[in-house]
Amino acid sequence: MSIEVTLTGARVLRPTGWDDGFLGISGGRVVDETSGRLIDLSGYDVLPGIVDAHGDGFERHMAPRRGALRERDAGMVAVSAELAANGITTAILAQFWSWEGGLRGPDFAREVLESVRIMKDGVPIDMRLQLRLETHFLDELEAAEAAIDAHGVGYVVFNDHLPHDRLAQGRKPPRMTGQALKSRRSPEDYFKLLLDLHARGDEVGAVMDDLTKRLAAKGVTMGSHDDHTAQDRSVWRARGALVSEFPETLEAAQAARDAGDFIVLGAPNVVRGASHTGNASALELIAAGLCDALASDYHYPSPARAAWRCVELGLLDDAAAWRLVSDGPARVLGLQDRGQLQAGKRADLVVMEPETRRIVATIAQGQVAWMTGAVAERFI
Incomplete structure (x- = not known):
């Protein structure tokens, strides 16, 4: 009430x-x-209240011990409590639909989608879904689109996590055995899967063109993840994906800004002072005016902490810094009634x-x- x-x-x-x-x-x-x-x-x-445009911290509540304990609905209650304790009043739960399997596979995605459906009217925090589609997961894209339609998913982001350079040389990627076991496949089957997905690269462009056209007609907000070059951003912009999530380079972020696209950066990157993967520093991009929203990414306390970090470093005043976690992400998501x-x-x-x-x-x-x-x- x-x-x-x-x-x-x-x-x-x-x-x-x-x-x-x-x-x-x-x-x-x-x-x-x-x-x-x-x-x-x-x-x-x-x-x-904080509007979190991208966060996957919910995973630790729904699968607190890998392979041993699943807490679907009770876990989502805990997610809501953690969000509220960190000032997040609107949360976009970023869930993979990926060949990587495990917590990133379609089966777990369906659990998350169903949990949010059940919880939606039972907690005050507005929890919504973002589906992160792996571009080369071609055989499962039809099922992903059906899930988007069935659950009213309003935000879709496209990723490509295949190690193409190594696969083109027939070489196994680093840490492959561990990744294979997480996906519940043998290392041999996992490597074959990667090679098969990589080999279908020529089909991906046309499939993405058609899929994004259908999603745009349904009013779905779309974005691309980890843009590396201006060309990457240009390709996705042409498809109607107007959000650049976590651009890896200044070049990609600048290309997004020049075209009027939205730029979402990771709040943990700001708190740390650098990307944990060695990509562009969010602080440098913010200082250059290349950020519309800061997202929790994998850590729900980070948006509020990141906003004040920008103030402490003299990059922004209080109002401008807090807009990056409230009004900014609300505009990215087209939510005009909040922020x-x-x-x-x-x-x-x-x-x-x-x-x-x-x-x-x-x-x-x-x-x-x-x-x-x-x-x-x-x-x-």
Whole structure:
């Protein structure tokens, strides 16, 4: 049930910057008049809820021990709680549909899709699906499209994780044995699979052209993952994939910006100060104005931490930094009803201790999703 309250005394981050005016919540929306009980939040900051455009941290809850324990529905409850504790009010759960198998295979994807369907109306956090399609997984793309249609998946991203250089030479990729075992295949069968997928490369372009045309007609947002060159971005842009997720180079990111495409970077990259794979530094791209949204990637605490890291380093002011985790990703996803604390928009917000920048309360669509410590006493 949505709360009917007016928050007073706090510093509130609105589209125009910080102010100390009241914030009304009614019917799950922000309102511009007082509503319900007055809650004194003096000493706290109130900011828009985080919109996470890409995160796969849910895997650790749904499969906490590989091969030994699966917790599908209970795991998704835990995911919702972790999201709320980290101020994420809208979460795009990024799930592979890949030849890699295991947690990246179609069977696990179906479990995730079904879990989100079951949980969708039972928790305040808005959890949505992104399906990450491996471009060379040609025999399974029809089934993937059927799953997209059946579950109303609104965001599809295209990947290619095949080690083409080594496969072209007939060489096994590094760490192949471990990867084969994760996918529950023998190393011999796994290597044959990789070679067979690589050999069908000439078919991929036409298949992608047709698939993206159908998805675009259904209104699906599309993106490409790990663009490396301007040409990579150009190819996917021509197909209607207008989001560049985690571009690997300055060249690719600049090409996206020059064409007006959206750029999503990994928040853990910002927190670390560098990419864990040796790709372009997110901090350098942000400094160059080449970022629209910061995503959790694999670590849900990172978006909030990354935003403040940008402030600490002098790259952005408070409002611009927080836009990278709220209004920015909302625009990437075409969600015009959230991302800002503005009358008429969803009441998605976080309450934060300004000194520690610790999130002490999260409200999603006017419902309390997370609350702890002294701030709870103010509401009670």
